[in-house]
Amino acid sequence: MHFKRFFKFKPNNNSLFIIFNDKKVLFDLEEKTFIFDEAYLNFENYDLEIIGIAEDEGKNIYAVDVTSSNFNYKEQGYKSLIDYDLRFILTSLSNNEINLIGRANQLLHWIKSNKYCGYCGSAKKFNDEEQALFCDCNKIMIYPSISPCVLALIQNGNQILLARNALFPEGLFSALAGFIEVSETAEETIEREIFEEVRLKVKNIKYFGSQSWPFPSQLMLAYTCEFDSGEIEVDGQEIVEAKWFDLNNLPNTPPNSTLSGRLINSCILDR
Numbered sequence: 001m002h003f004k005r006f007f008k009f010k011p012n013n014n015s016l017f018i019i020f021n022d023k024k025v026l027f028d029l030e031e032k033t034f035i036f037d038e039a040y041l042n043f044e045n046y047d048l049e050i051i052g053i054a055e056d057e058g059k060n061i062y063a064v065d066v067t068s069s070n071f072n073y074k075e076q077g078y079k080s081l082i083d084y085d086l087r088f089i090l091t092s093l094s095n096n097e098i099n100l101i102g103r104a105n106q107l108l109h110w111i112k113s114n115k116y117c118g119y120c121g122s123a124k125k126f127n128d129e130e131q132a133l134f135c136d137c138n139k140i141m142i143y144p145s146i147s148p149c150v151l152a153l154i155q156n157g158n159q160i161l162l163a164r165n166a167l168f169p170e171g172l173f174s175a176l177a178g179f180i181e182v183s184e185t186a187e188e189t190i191e192r193e194i195f196e197e198v199r200l201k202v203k204n205i206k207y208f209g210s211q212s213w214p215f216p217s218q219l220m221l222a223y224t225c226e227f228d229s230g231e232i233e234v235d236g237q238e239i240v241e242a243k244w245f246d247l248n249n250l251p252n253t254p255p256n257s258t259l260s261g262r263l264i265n266s267c268i269l270d271r
């Protein structure tokens with residue numbers, strides 16, 4: 001598979017589609033797929049948000065948003081279409097599938113949020129060579145933007161610090177996380193976020209790995225670090241609970257399909 005961005009859609013009954021409706025992705029229960037063959041879809045009468053995201057074995061793959069169109073599930077060749085919450089479907093997909101569906105979601109978000117020029121208000125155009133959006137008034141190319149975030153796992157001997165975000169269900173704990181501020185390094189973000197969220201100082205920050213996180217456009221960068229000093233004090237807003245957990249007695253943590261899950265489990269395997 002080759003990732004690329006392109007705008008022009010020419011019906012040829014030889015393309016593939018990933019379809020979003022009201023922030024959910026369509027899935028066919030019978031065929032067990034979220035990638036649909038153009039030959040079995042009825043798109044003709046609709047004015048839709050659409051962008052080419054990849055090419056695979058001579059077939060173009062498009063992401064399309066049918067929200068606020070009159071896309072009719074009953075007029076499609078697929079007979080058991082349902083919409084899935086993206087976060088929910090990701091837990092049951094392979095890494096390659098997650099990358100593709102995430103790319104579809106992110107690039108749709110990109111074209112929808114960049115329809116008009118911020119300088120003059122005209123509609124933006126697509127530059128085929130750069131695979132980017134631009135306006136004639138200043139020719140500045142607008143590429144898809146990604147927001148980098150850090151995940152930080154603090155180790156202290158046989159214990160790790162895990163926290164519960166206010167948005168998490170009761171009993172689920174994970175590593176600390178935060179967005180990288182403009183002009184910050186990832187390591188500076190880790191020191192700042194940890195101090196803001198739990199009032200601890202850390203040292204020996206080491207890179208672990210990364211993962212694209214399409215809600216809507218993050219790149220997660222995971223690090224381990226060691227406890228240096230301080231007493232846990234949660235901010236009570238973003239983080240409602242934070243504790244040291246023994247590695248042989250961990251609470252519920254995110255699954256291994258997520259980078260935070262792999263980061264936490266790596267500590268257990270390292271012992």
Ligand SMILES: [Zn+2]
Pocket residue numbers: 117118119120121122135136137138
């Ligand atoms: Zn302009």
